[in-house]
Amino acid sequence: MPAQRRWGGASVLAVNFSDSMLRKRMQDLSPSFLRIGGSAQDFVVYDVGSPPDCGDLCLSMDQWQAMHDAVNETGNGLVFGLSDLYGIVRHEHKTDWNSSNARALLKETKRRGLQIDTVALGNEPTSCFSYTTSKDLIARLGQLRTVVDDVWSDVPRSARPMITAPDIAPAYGDFLSDILAGSAGQLDACSFHYYDNGNVPGSLIDPERLDRPVAPVLQLIRNVTSLAPSALRGGVWADETGPAGNAYLPGRSLGYAYAPWFVDQLGLFATLGVRRMMRQTLAGGYYALVDWNSTLWEPRPDYYAAVLHKRLVGTGVLSAAARPQPGPVNGTLLRAYAQCAREDRQTGASGRGRVVWTVINLSEDAPWSVTVPGAAEAWVLRPTGGNITSMTAQLNGNTLLVNADGDLPPMEPVAVTSDRLALPPLGIAFVRTRDGTAAACQ
Amino acid sequence: MLRAVTCLALVLAAGRAVATGGQATLEANTTATIASVDPGYLSFNLDWWDPVQMAEYKRPDYPDGCPRFASIANRGSPRPARPSPHRRRPLSCGTEMRLVA
Numbered sequence: 001m002p003a004q005r006r007w008g009g010a011s012v013l014a015v016n017f018s019d020s021m022l023r024k025r026m027q028d029l030s031p032s033f034l035r036i037g038g039s040a041q042d043f044v045v046y047d048v049g050s051p052p053d054c055g056d057l058c059l060s061m062d063q064w065q066a067m068h069d070a071v072n073e074t075g076n077g078l079v080f081g082l083s084d085l086y087g088i089v090r091h092e093h094k095t096d097w098n099s100s101n102a103r104a105l106l107k108e109t110k111r112r113g114l115q116i117d118t119v120a121l122g123n124e125p126t127s128c129f130s131y132t133t134s135k136d137l138i139a140r141l142g143q144l145r146t147v148v149d150d151v152w153s154d155v156p157r158s159a160r161p162m163i164t165a166p167d168i169a170p171a172y173g174d175f176l177s178d179i180l181a182g183s184a185g186q187l188d189a190c191s192f193h194y195y196d197n198g199n200v201p202g203s204l205i206d207p208e209r210l211d212r213p214v215a216p217v218l219q220l221i222r223n224v225t226s227l228a229p230s231a232l233r234g235g236v237w238a239d240e241t242g243p244a245g246n247a248y249l250p251g252r253s254l255g256y257a258y259a260p261w262f263v264d265q266l267g268l269f270a271t272l273g274v275r276r277m278m279r280q281t282l283a284g285g286y287y288a289l290v291d292w293n294s295t296l297w298e299p300r301p302d303y304y305a306a307v308l309h310k311r312l313v314g315t316g317v318l319s320a321a322a323r324p325q326p327g328p329v330n331g332t333l334l335r336a337y338a339q340c341a342r343e344d345r346q347t348g349a350s351g352r353g354r355v356v357w358t359v360i361n362l363s364e365d366a367p368w369s370v371t372v373p374g375a376a377e378a379w380v381l382r383p384t385g386g387n388i389t390s391m392t393a394q395l396n397g398n399t400l401l402v403n404a405d406g407d408l409p410p411m412e413p414v415a416v417t418s419d420r421l422a423l424p425p426l427g428i429a430f431v432r433t434r435d436g437t438a439a440a441c442q
Numbered sequence: 443m444l445r446a447v448t449c450l451a452l453v454l455a456a457g458r459a460v461a462t463g464g465q466a467t468l469e470a471n472t473t474a475t476i477a478s479v480d481p482g483y484l485s486f487n488l489d490w491w492d493p494v495q496m497a498e499y500k501r502p503d504y505p506d507g508c509p510r511f512a513s514i515a516n517r518g519s520p521r522p523a524r525p526s527p528h529r530r531r532p533l534s535c536g537t538e539m540r541l542v543a
Contacts, residue, residue: 012490033485040490057490077482235480240487247491266484273477282486289486309484317477320470329464338470339479357468367463373470431468438472 010284010292012036013059017070021297021406025282025290028307028408030075033117035239035278036067037081037167041123042130044083049104061108068114077117079239079278081167084122084140085130097140103147106161110151118162119148120239124193126168126175134166134178141165141179145186162188162234169193170216173223180227189234189275190224192217194241194265199250201257201388204243205362205426207332210264217272235275241265247285255391256301256383256426258287260360263305263428267337267358270317279306291391296406301383301393304400308379308411308430312356316340316441322359322370333362334370334423340441341432353436359421359429364388370421375434377413382427 009015015022026034045054048061071078082105087098109116121144125132144163152160163186166179170192180190194213197204221236243258244250262279269277283292289303299307320338324331336359341351361368372378383390384399393400396414403409416431423429436442 010488012488015488029484029486032482035485035487036490037487038489038491044490076485079485239485247489270477270479270483275478275480276483276485278485278487280487281489284489284491306484306486313484315479315481315483316475317479318470318472319476320468322466323469324464324466327464328462331464331466334464334466336468338468338472340475355470355472357470359468363464369463369465371465371467373468440472440475 010281010288012067013057013063015283017063017066019297021295022283022292023070023074024406025297025299025303026070026074026076029282029310031077032310033077033079033276033278034067034071034282035079035081035120037079037120037123037240038280039123039127041081042083042085045086046101046105048108049101051101051104059105064105064109065112065114068109068112072115078115079118079120079164080116081120081123082144084125084132084137095136097136097143099140099143099147102144103151106147106151116161118164118189118234119144120164120167120191122165122167124168125166126172134175134182137166137179138182141183141186158233164189164191164234164237164239167191167193167239169195170213170220173216173219176220177223177227180223184228184231187228187232189232189237190220190228191237191239192220194238195243195245195280197243197261199244199254201254204254204257204261205364205388207335207362210261210268210335210362213265213268214272217269217274221273236273237276237278238269238274239276239278240280241277242280242285242287244287247281247287249286251286253286253288253291253300253389253391255389256393257388258300259302259305259381259383259393260362260426260428262302263309263358264335264337264360266309266313267335267339267360270339271319271337296402298402299400299408300391301381301400304393304395304408304411305381305428307408308381309358310342311345311411312342312379312430312432313358314340314342314351314356314441318355318438318440320357324368329363329366329368333366334368335360335362340438350436351441353438353441355433355438355441357429357431359423359431361423361425361427363425365425367425367427368423370423370429372416372419372421372431373433374419376416376419376421376431377434378416378421378432379411379413379430380421380423380427381429382424386425388426 044057047054082102291298318338322334322336341354341356343351384392
C-alpha cells in the first residue's frame, strides 16, 4: 500500500471536515472529544498573523474553522495539541519556546467565537522528536498559562480552555513528577499516552498484557493526588492510546482483534480512575476505527464497539468482576467491568439505577456461559466467521454493515434468558440490567 | 453408512472448533461507585501525519527512525550529542511512544 493511502486523506491538514461520512462517524460517537495531536503537532505553524515560516505543515484558518464547525455540529468538543517547539533551533542555540504563534491562533479563535475544551502543549516531549527536558516544559507551560489567561481574561478560569500535559508514557515517572510539581498551578489535567499491546492478534487478547498499564497508571494517579491534589479539575487522561505502536505497523489492519483490547482498556482505565480515553485514531493509519479509504468510511468492528459503549455506558464506575468456576477454560480469559448505564438516546429510556456490564471473552476457541444478576438485555459482538482479524463483526448474529447512505445498521439487544449469557469465543457483550435498583447509579 | 460417517465427522470437527466452555458469574458492588469518568470518556484522535512525513520517516540517515522534519518545517533541530537526561528508557519514535516495561 503506498504511503499516501495510510494517512493522505486523513491527515488533519488534508481531511475534508465537511465530508458527510466523517461527520456521521463523529456524530455517532458524540458526546466525545476530538483530539488533534501527534508527533507532527510540534512542527505545525498556524497561518495567522503572517508567520514567516508557514511551510508544508501549515494550518490555514479555513481548515481551523472547518475543524471547529465539524466538531461543534456533531456534538463534540475539541482538544488541540499546540506546538511547543516553535522558534526553537537548537543548532543556533535558540532554545526558548516562542509563544507568539500559539497566542495568535488562540486570539483568532476567541475572535471568531470558537470553543476549545482543552489545549495541550507538546507531544511526547521526551521523544527523539523533541528532546525536551522537564525544566523546559515547565517554563513553556507557564508561558501558555499566561497566554490562555490573557486571551480569555474576560471569563473566569473555570470557563477558559483547560491546559493539559505532558502527553508521555506513564512509565516516565520522574518526568511526570517534575511536571506535576513544577506546573501544579498551570495545569488543568494530566495526560499520558499508552501503547503496549503489540502488533499481532495474540498480544491484543493476552490478559497479562492487558493488565500491564495497571501499575504505571495507578502510580501516575497517586502522583497526581499527592503533588497536585486540587488543581487538576480535569483529572488524568489517556489522551492518545492505540492498539499498536506506530501507525504504519503491522502493515495492515488487524480488524476485529482491536475490539477486545479496546473494550477491555475502556473498562480497565475507567476502573483505575482515568477520566478520558482518546483512541488513536478515528481515521488514519492501519489501526483506525474506520476504513477511511472506503467511500462510506466503513466502520471497523471496534468502531461498532465504541458506538455501543457510547450509547450504553455512563459515568459512574463500579467495582466488578467475573467469577469463573473451576473448569477446563482458563479463567483469566474472561474479563468484566461494570458502570452505571447512560440514558438511552435511541429509546429515551432512563439509565437511572441500571448497570451496564462489559464482558470480554479472550479465548479464541472456548465459549463462556455467564450468569447475569437479574433480568437483562445484551448486545453481543463476535468476529464474522470466528476469525480474529475479520474486518466485520456480527451483533447478536447479524453482520454489521452501513447502508447505502453510510448510516449505521440497527443495533438492537436480545433478552438474556434464564439469567444466562452465552458468550462465544472472542465475544464482547454489553449487558444492561432491566431493573433500576443499583443504589450507586440513582 | 456414508451419511452416518459424514455426520460423525462433522460432529467431531465441530467439537474441535468450539472447545468445552467455561462458566462464570458476574458480580458487582452496586451500592457505591469507585470512580467517575467524563461523559466524553470515550473520545478519539486525528493526527497530522501525511505522506511527506512518512517518506521522511524512512530516510536512511536516521537509523533509529527519528525524522527531523527539516524538509517539512524548515527548522531543523539536530539531534543532541547526548540523549536527554529524561530519556531513561528505550523510546519508540513515531506518532506515539510505547511503554517498555
